[in-house]
Amino acid sequence: MINFRGTVLSLHPLFVIVMLASVMTGRFFELLTLFAIVFIHELGHAGAALAMGFKVRSIQMLPFGGVAVIEDDRRMNAAREIIIALAGPLQNVIMIGIALLCQAAGWGDGPFLSYIIQGNLIIALFNLLPVLPLDGGKVLQALISLFVPYHATLLWTSRAGLICSLLMIGYGLVPILSNEGVKLNLLMIGLFLAYSNYEDHRNIQYRFIRFLVNRSQIQEHQQEGMGTAQPIVADSSKPLDDIMRLFKREKYHLIYVMNRQGSLMAVVPEQHVISSYFASSRPPWYA
Incomplete structure (x- = not known):
């Protein structure tokens, strides 16, 4: 855990386990590359938030990505939330562009550049899925809040996220019916998203009270x-x-x-x- 100018940088314990496993399986360099891509993605969120005067409390690296925790004060509105959410995938687009330019110019290792392009594309598209707590889910929630009461927005987006997560888990288990192995990556991601949305649903009243406190000021x-x-x-x-x-x-x-x-x-x-x-x-x- 590192504290950099008031922002706590940390690794989730499960992420450390995955890193150690990658060393034993000889995939450490690939995972380190993905780590760098995800970290730059999160720096995009943090940079956009800092540029608009918000405090970034922490950046934590998770087994399936990362999360930047930004202080939600009464200045946070839907437009700013959308900009912050999209600033992460924008970094992936920029990295893809740089890698493509390097390929066109014949600079660097071709397979490695292709791996960078593929990794950025997967991370960007995955994060744009309209499921909380992913960037696409945050954008969708912010857009809905423009037309629907805020409490209903919190309630229905968390329920929709939970349903989508359960469908992802079900899809990951479908191969069992044909005596094939489960889609472990999809299953683990679905479980992580389901847990996140369950916790989000449990904390709706707390988030709504915080919304009211900010409104009162x-x-x-x-x-x-x-x-x-x-x-x-x-x-x-x-x-x-x-x-x-x-x-x-x-x-x-x-x-x-x-x-x-x-x-x-x-x-x-x-x-x-x-x-x-x-x-x-x-x-x-x-x-």
């Missing part, structure tokens, strides 16, 4: 950047958490509270609803 000039306030019409008896689950990531909301007769009781800014929820007090329209 939005300043007036940031509200103006969200455009015209989007109204939410709610009955006075509607629970606060049900109202907040209608909040969209890129919108600022005003809650129009109606009584049973359909008359308007109050117009409440979203921050008042959030602060009332965290204070566990009566709804703000009774204040």
Whole structure:
């Protein structure tokens, strides 16, 4: 584990085991090349985040890739999240371009350059799959959050990721039916993605609470950047958490509270609803 200017660089224990196994099987150089490709991929995410003023907490190398943990403060929006997510595959495209130029110029070892091109292509395409926590899944989640309430976005993207992961596991086990060996690589990747999406689904409420905390700290000039306030019409008896689950990531909301007769009781800014929820007090329209 290395701490470089506040960013922790680490290897997952399973990754260390895979590296040791590659030494014993004579595939260490190939794995080291893939390690470098994945690390540059993750540096792309980290570089894009740092360029936009976000803190990169850690970069961890996993057996099937890597993960850059970026601090999610109230400045993170869908557009920035998409840029950060795509910055990783962009590094793979750049490396493929450099390798192709070297091949055209006759520089370097041909088979090694072909291996670099193939490795970058596989890693880029794999990461662009629309499954969390891969880059494609993050892009898909950010796009959906533009049109769907944020809580529903978290819920359904994690469920979709879990379903896709289970399908991948099933596909990896299909050869058993014809007395063939399992597709071990696909099975292991599917298990890893299934576990990641299961953990993501378990932590939805925590992520949503963090989203609300960031929303409660939005300043007036940031509200103006969200455009015209989007109204939410709610009955006075509607629970606060049900109202907040209608909040969209890129919108600022005003809650129009109606009584049973359909008359308007109050117009409440979203921050008042959030602060009332965290204070566990009566709804703000009774204040």
